[in-house]
Amino acid sequence: xxxxxxxxxxxxxxxxxxxxxxxxxxxxxxxxxxxxxxxxxxxxxxxxxxxxxxxxxxxxxxxxxxxxxxxxxxxxxxxxxxxxxxxxxxxxxxxxxxxxxxxxxxxxxxxxxxxxxxxxxxxxxxxxxxxxxxxxxxxxxxxxxxxxxxxxxxxxxxxxxxxxxxxxxxxxxxxxxxxxxxxxxxxxxxxxxxxxxxxxxxxxxxxxxxxxxxxxxxxxxxxxxxxxxxxxxxxxxxxxxxxxxxxxxxxxxxxxxxxxxxxxxxxxxxxxxxxxxxxxxxxxxxxxxxxxxxxxxxxxxxxxxxxxxxxxxxxxxxxxxxxxxxxxxxxxxxxxxxxxxxxxxxxxxxxxxxxxxxxxxxxxxxxxxxxxxxxxxxxxxxxxxxxxxxxxxxxxxxxxxxxxxxxxxxxxxxxxxxxxxxxxxxxxxxxxxxxxxxxxxxxxxxxxxxxxxxxxxxxxxxxxxxxxxxxxxxxxxxxxxxxxxxxxxxxxxxxxxxxxxxxxxxxxxxxxxxxxxxxxxxxxxxxxxxxxxxxxxxxxxxxxxxxxxx
Amino acid sequence: xxxxxxxxxxxxxxxxxxxxxxxxxxxxxxxxxxxxxxxxxxxxxxxxxxxxxxxxxxxxxxxxxxxxxxxxxxxxxxxxxxxxxxxxxxxxxxxxxxxxxxxxxxxxxxxxxxxxxxxxxxxxxxxxxxxxxxxxxxxxxxxxxxxxxxxxxxxxxxxxxxxxxxxxxxxxxxxxxxxxxxxxxxxxxxxxxxxxxxxxxxxxxxxxxxxxxxxxxxxxxxxxxxxxxxxxxxxxxxxxxxxxxxxxxxxxxxxxxxxxxxxxxxxxxxxx
Numbered sequence: 001x002x003x004x005x006x007x008x009x010x011x012x013x014x015x016x017x018x019x020x021x022x023x024x025x026x027x028x029x030x031x032x033x034x035x036x037x038x039x040x041x042x043x044x045x046x047x048x049x050x051x052x053x054x055x056x057x058x059x060x061x062x063x064x065x066x067x068x069x070x071x072x073x074x075x076x077x078x079x080x081x082x083x084x085x086x087x088x089x090x091x092x093x094x095x096x097x098x099x100x101x102x103x104x105x106x107x108x109x110x111x112x113x114x115x116x117x118x119x120x121x122x123x124x125x126x127x128x129x130x131x132x133x134x135x136x137x138x139x140x141x142x143x144x145x146x147x148x149x150x151x152x153x154x155x156x157x158x159x160x161x162x163x164x165x166x167x168x169x170x171x172x173x174x175x176x177x178x179x180x181x182x183x184x185x186x187x188x189x190x191x192x193x194x195x196x197x198x199x200x201x202x203x204x205x206x207x208x209x210x211x212x213x214x215x216x217x218x219x220x221x222x223x224x225x226x227x228x229x230x231x232x233x234x235x236x237x238x239x240x241x242x243x244x245x246x247x248x249x250x251x252x253x254x255x256x257x258x259x260x261x262x263x264x265x266x267x268x269x270x271x272x273x274x275x276x277x278x279x280x281x282x283x284x285x286x287x288x289x290x291x292x293x294x295x296x297x298x299x300x301x302x303x304x305x306x307x308x309x310x311x312x313x314x315x316x317x318x319x320x321x322x323x324x325x326x327x328x329x330x331x332x333x334x335x336x337x338x339x340x341x342x343x344x345x346x347x348x349x350x351x352x353x354x355x356x357x358x359x360x361x362x363x364x365x366x367x368x369x370x371x372x373x374x375x376x377x378x379x380x381x382x383x384x385x386x387x388x389x390x391x392x393x394x395x396x397x398x399x400x401x402x403x404x405x406x407x408x409x410x411x412x413x414x415x416x417x418x419x420x421x422x423x424x425x426x427x428x429x430x431x432x433x434x435x436x437x438x439x440x441x442x443x444x445x446x447x448x449x450x451x452x453x454x455x456x457x458x459x460x461x462x463x464x465x466x467x468x469x470x471x472x473x474x475x476x477x478x479x480x481x482x483x484x485x486x487x488x489x490x491x492x493x494x495x496x497x498x499x500x501x502x503x504x505x506x507x508x509x510x511x512x513x514x515x516x517x518x519x520x521x522x523x524x525x526x527x528x529x530x531x532x533x534x535x536x537x538x539x540x541x542x543x544x545x546x547x548x549x550x
Numbered sequence: 551x552x553x554x555x556x557x558x559x560x561x562x563x564x565x566x567x568x569x570x571x572x573x574x575x576x577x578x579x580x581x582x583x584x585x586x587x588x589x590x591x592x593x594x595x596x597x598x599x600x601x602x603x604x605x606x607x608x609x610x611x612x613x614x615x616x617x618x619x620x621x622x623x624x625x626x627x628x629x630x631x632x633x634x635x636x637x638x639x640x641x642x643x644x645x646x647x648x649x650x651x652x653x654x655x656x657x658x659x660x661x662x663x664x665x666x667x668x669x670x671x672x673x674x675x676x677x678x679x680x681x682x683x684x685x686x687x688x689x690x691x692x693x694x695x696x697x698x699x700x701x702x703x704x705x706x707x708x709x710x711x712x713x714x715x716x717x718x719x720x721x722x723x724x725x726x727x728x729x730x731x732x733x734x735x736x737x738x739x740x741x742x743x744x745x746x747x748x749x750x751x752x753x754x755x756x757x758x759x760x761x762x763x764x765x766x767x768x769x770x771x772x773x774x775x776x777x778x779x780x781x782x783x784x785x786x787x788x789x790x791x792x793x794x795x796x797x798x799x800x801x802x803x804x805x806x807x808x809x810x811x812x813x814x815x816x817x818x819x820x821x822x
Contacts, residue, residue: 026763035766057772065767071711072757073764075704080779081682088776089769097779119710133768329721354727362725368751369715369722372744386727417751431726 001198005141008171010164010187012178012205014222015194016450017422021177024194025143028175029063030056047140060086064134068146070126074118079110082118082129086137104132107170108162122315124155128162135166141173142166149179149447152314152476154516160184179450180479181225182521185209186247195220210244221452226479226522226539227251233543237550248524257549258529258542277340278302279439279470280326284335287321287494295321297494298335303439303487305340306465309472310485310502314516318494319474323441326472327362328353341438357383360439361432365447367424371416376408376427379416383435398434406430422453429460440464442473446480458484482506482520482537490515503535557677561607562791567784568684569691570792575675577795579668584799584808588656591663598670606678613673620669624662631658681706687782696776704761708753715752719745 003024005011015021026032030051033040044051046062067073076082083104087097105111108128113121121129127147134142144163148156164187167174178184181191191208193201193216200220201212209216209228217224231245234256245251280303287296295318303309311319324330325337328348337348341359348356364370373379381399384390403409406426411419416427425445432440445457461471461484475481481488481502488505490498498511505511506519522542526534536542558564563571578598585591602608635654643650681702688699723744729737802808 029767031763031766035763055772056766057769060767060769060772063767065764067760067764069756069760072760075700075707075761075765076682077707078682084779085770086768088778089772091773091775091777093777094779094781097777101779118707130764137769324721327725329724353725354729357725357727362722364718364722366718366752366756368748369719370726371748372723372726372728383727417748 003192003199005173005175007140008173010167010174010189012176012181012184012188012191013194014191016220016222018420019194020197021194022145025065025145025177028143029065030054030059057089061137062140064137064139064142066127066130066134066144066147068149070123070150073130074126077117077119079113079116079118079129083133083136086133090137100136104135107135108132122155123151124158127151127159131162139172141175143175145177146179152516153518154314180223185225193220205246206244217451221450223451226520227525229539230522230525230542234546237547248521248528251525251528253529256546258545276304276306279305279340281338285325285332285337286334287325287330288333295494299496301489301496301499303470303472305470306468307470307486308461308465308484309487309489310481311472311474311489312517313491317491319491320443323443323474326441327360328356358435359437361435361437363428363432363440363442363445365444367428368417370428370431374415376414376416377412379427380430380434383431402430402434439470442471444475445473446475446477454480478518479520503537506537507533556680557612559607559678561605561678563606563674563678567691567782567788568679568687570784570788571675571679574792574795575671577799578671581799581802582664582667585802586660587807588659588663590807591660591667594667595663598667602674606674608677616673620666624665628658628662631661683782686778686780689776690778690782691784697771708757711757712753715749719748
């Protein structure tokens with residue numbers, strides 16, 4: 001592959017999962033092949049230095065790198081020590097080091113955390129700390145490998161703002177690896193697209209998205225900005241643009257026609273529907289951890305049969321605690337939760353997780369934590385086998401059925417831990433679905449997934465809904481919420497801050513800002529046409545309205 | 551909160567260079583295991599109580615449940631030898647099979663007191679030592695190569711992450727229907743194995759591998775030495791304190807109160 005990053009340039013690198021983006025990042029600072037080995041052909045030069053002829057320590061002065069996982073790249077327990085680390089390694093004198101620590105923490109807006117413990121920082125703060133650490137070596141190029149993937153929208157915004165500021169004010173070249181372009185497309189100078197280890201498209205964002213949007217989205221299965229999706233659809237319907245819009249600000253309101261009195265709303269966004277029975281009833285639930293932290297405070301809500309509910313809120317708002325109560329891992333300190341099983345109603349405080357697992361499945365954020373056998377087949381069959389009352393033939397039939405549905409047949413004898421991350425995610429969901437639960441909880445199912453995999457999970461949840469299965473998912477991804485949720489629940493400091501339709505949530509700017517949430521870009525675009533209220537929260541709805549107006 | 555966690559402070563022990571303090575805990579442990587005289591060990595124990603309160607500035611309650619790490623085995627050994635010492639002549643109570651003797655109680659007290667004397671000082675070391683300063687001191691004062699000293703730093707950082715992963719795995723497997731309280735050795739071993747394998751995978755693949763890459767990309771080992779924001783250098787008081795205890799140790803050995811043989815000879819009764 002061939003790729004050049006120019007001085008002071010902001011380059012965004014896209015590509016399907018497993019296409020080689022992260023390997024490329026490690027190649028740029030010499031870790032590949034100097035530290036972790038491998039065979040490399042061709043040359044990689046950083047500011048005139050051939051990476052194979054220089055040690056990683058020398059290259060570190062030219063290239064800073066920030067990885068995806070905020071926790072796994074922080075080595076020290078104290079913020080100050082973490083920032084000092086590269087300078088300590090490069091034999092910088094203590095006085096210079098002290099000044100540089102203050103300067104770099106100031107640049108990323110973290111000065112007040114100088115004496116803090118790194119374990120007490122939020123995800124966004126940890127990523128900004130890693131950026132400050134990389135900056136102490138005065139790199140010419142800063143590589144960021146999906147730095148916002150584990151962050152809530154507010155944390156992601158903090159990180160993106162910091163990167164843009166560095167590029168604009170300090171002229172540091174940026175190579176940003178990302179799955180989603182909506183928040184960064186306006187600031188990118190160039191986009192490069194990778195597939196199977198080669199650069200398949202490279203150029204000006206506007207031109208690239210105008211000419212290759214379908215290839216990027218449909219052939220490679222990647223996300224393109226929602227504004228671009230709308231503009232490209234408009235072009236197919238005969239509308240013309242002076243230049244391809246990339247952002248809401250770019251999009252001219254006089255180009256297309258859109259009804260200004262609001263749209264009747266998609267069928268998905270109706271919120272709780274009267275008349276359906278509740279499968280989960282939560283009444284006055286509070287929860288306090290043994291160390292004294294009150295995670296939930298007098299929560300009451302219902303989840304109805306067949307609903308797809310999004311559980312939202314900033315980090316630490318109580319989402320995971322509530323989910324753990326629903327599956328019986330935690331018992332409420334006050335109040336009660338009832339789950340409607342096949343023919344009975346179960347009080348979760350008095351029911352073991354093993355019994356609850358027959359009715360309610362849970363997909364963890366890290367799928368590998370859930371694996372308990374050494375073969376993909378056994379992993380899927382495990383839940384059926386512990387039920388004791390199912391014949392081996394029936395177990396085999398149901399297990400194979402679900403393995404085929406999830407495209408895992410060729411891995412049937414593999415160890416689950418040997419699968420790719422996408423395959424592990426599919427396997428973890430398959431292990432639950434084979435039990436045909438009435439409810440499923442997904443914890444951040446979309447983390448780090450490209451469009452193709454996101455679409456797979458969306459279709460899966462919708463298929464389940466068709467069979468009457470109730471889904472609850474915890475997420476920070478508002479596009480996903482808009483596309484699939486029928487009901488949104490927002491928690492803030494352990495209390496219910498909002499419950500209703502996603503449409504109502506996205507039209508409540510105060511609720512969004514108080515809870516570190518944001519509305520989808522396409523909703524912002526629709527609001528540009530109709531400043532008070534818009535029911536349009538997905539690209540499809542926007543396009544449908546546009547088409548109806550013609 | 552972890553059982554053993556640094557407590558911030560400004561006492562003599564808090565200010566002491568961690569390497570000197572570390573060596574001192576070894577000196578005092580050697581001293582405790584070299585001596586079999588319960589009266590000497592009792593005096594040593596009282597001196598240590600004064601050290602905890604005055605030199606380390608720690609209220610006794612700060613030891614809390616941690617004290618059981620020291621006093622639990624002490625009590626156990628004292629009771630064990632009081633009842634089961636075979637050669638005692640000064641019988642205090644004769645219960646037929648079991649005789650409680652003066653020699654047995656003295657022997658039990660000597661063996662038992664070794665634990666609080668050595669373990670309490672190790673606890674005080676942990677409670678008064680900032681782990682980062684310890685790592686920096688190992689590199690600067692003890693001249694340990696950074697790549698070895700940083701193993702400790704990474705371990706300190708990884709421990710809370712591993713603890714979190716451990717709980718996540720237990721939770722995930724519990725809701726898959728795994729029995730949290732497996733009965734029988736075979737089932738228990740299987741249960742542990744099913745936790746250890748993903749835990750190791752998460753720690754090594756997920757955390758340690760990436761931490762190693764992060765360290766490399768921050769120029770770790772670019773040179774065979776490092777500079778530091780804070781210079782670690784033992785003060786003259788630190789050196790005097792350590793020297794004093796080394797002298798006490800030498801005098802105890804020279805005067806015959808203790809001997810190197812006592813390390814091994816755990817069954818020699820206290821008597822001449």
